[in-house]
Amino acid sequence: MLFAVVANRIAMALLTLAGVAVVVFVLLRVVPGDPVAMMISPGAGPADIAALKAHYGLDAPLLTQFWIWIKGAVTGDFGTSITLHVYVTEVLASRLPATLELAIAALVVAVILGGGVAIAGTLMRGTIGETIIDGLNSILLAVPDFIWALALVLLFAVAIPVLPLTGRIDPELAEGFATKFYLTESILTGRFAVAGDIASHMIMPTLALALPLAAVIVRLLKQSLKEAMLQDYVLLARIKGFGELRLVLQEALRNAIGPTLALTGVQFTFLVGGTVIVERIFAYPGIGNLAIDAVINRDFPLIQGLVLLFGLIFILINIGVDLTVASLNPRLRHG
């Protein structure tokens, strides 16, 4: 039953999140740097430090601190950011849309690019074209987003300086938005000049995140497509006189897509994880960039909130993938 699968996955997800919460909490409590000592002015005495610690609840016993934090986290209260002096939940809510837009754009680009090349490669199977695609792809498979991002900097910011190097939007245009989903909102409200500016900021980080995933899709989808093209139903359709492109798109693709879909889902979590460093390189104001700042500044409440948020996103993606795969596979659906 699908319901049992869902219930089981949610139970597992909660157990995993609890593990994540414990790990990050314990990790932060063994940090040698004292966040309060870092933020207080040099002239402050021990009494001031104690008062500030009490203010952030850092003077309570560890178990009490953990209990308070977990109790808050369950109700969506992650405390106040030590460096930004704003509720963690507010900071996360204002930064998350930028990362979501970036990650989803990268996913779409990766699927289109990877799918397109896989289909082209299938059509060219057995020719020199396929050999070239395979050879290039085996190299691209090795290249992580970090290297892509910097290579794109060299290409589009230095060699052919056509794209903005940092940020998400020209600051002069970043006004009059009702939400933080700048790209989606500007498209929906018909402000295409603004949307174009946002898109030009997003091209490099999007490509850096998309290209490694596209390479993975090319390899697996092309292999599945080639196997499907040898099946009887494709032969039958071929006898009926279907063209090669139609055979691939209509007959083979439908049967070959399953494994690629499952793998793409898993790889999407890596893509989201990759936003941390890619956002850093392009000074893109999402949660990934924020996370590095939070760690460097020892902003405990913010780090804890961010890590749990990432964990939650990863788990939601995994559940989504499992459900999609289960609903596509009739054997699992009734299993």
Place this chain on the structure above:
Amino acid sequence: MPTDTAPGPPSVVVRLARDPKVIVAGGFILVLIVIAIAAPLVAPQDPLEQNLLNATLPPVGFADAQPGFYFGTDGLGRDVLSRVIFGTRISLTVAFVAAGLACLIGSLLGLVAGFFGRLADAMISWLVSVWMAFPPVLLSILLVAVLGAGLHSVIAAIVIIDWTRFCRVVRTETRAQAQMDYVVAARTIGFSRTAILFREILPNVLPVLIALLTLEMGIAVVVEAILSFVGLSVSSDTPTWGGMIAEGRQIVHEAWWVLAVPLAALFATVVAFNQLGDGLARSLDPVLRR
């Protein structure tokens, strides 16, 4: 391949020696190792020597280039090529030590989870799923922040993060092997469980493990570069590719080569480890061999 006819399949060594991926990529990594060991002899300049009069000299072949500084100089006038050459030392140290330790710990846990099953399996699998819920880059930055910047912390962070890769693969492989006839036979003869695990199963998991280890070395090199880039790896006096990349990123409009040269080195190294891993997997894996 007609492996069932007369002279029999070629030995592993012969297969490895015939694989162009193994030859080229393995050769490249061997050269890197030699360069790392012989860095003071190979490097044309002192990698730490600053000379502000020589700052941001372009590579040889461009206007204003100076002989002896083949790939130009950085913002402090240090020779880029020499710094990249010395940077191989950190990159390769991290590649071998961190990937090796992650392999050791992950494989042991994977063997235990896959072979003993039940409670051990449930606990280790839960631990893996918790680990997988962390973005790896964020976890590594967090760990190094906790442990304090430096080479040891970087290695520890990579081991703590990447043992799960080995654990998952070895667990799956061990479970598959544990079902096979030879394991059942060994058990019937009266071999102890530990003996079966290390003398029967481990050798059969080894090919997959070696290929994975090679891939992991490439990943470790990138993670070290990322941590250097964020400023959390070794002190800025020691040349590292990531540190150079970070500096190059800052002055990319004035001196693109400070970014391009270490990035090219990183790219080539990662691709080489990856291709070598691919080649090894193909030559060593009994399933793919057929």
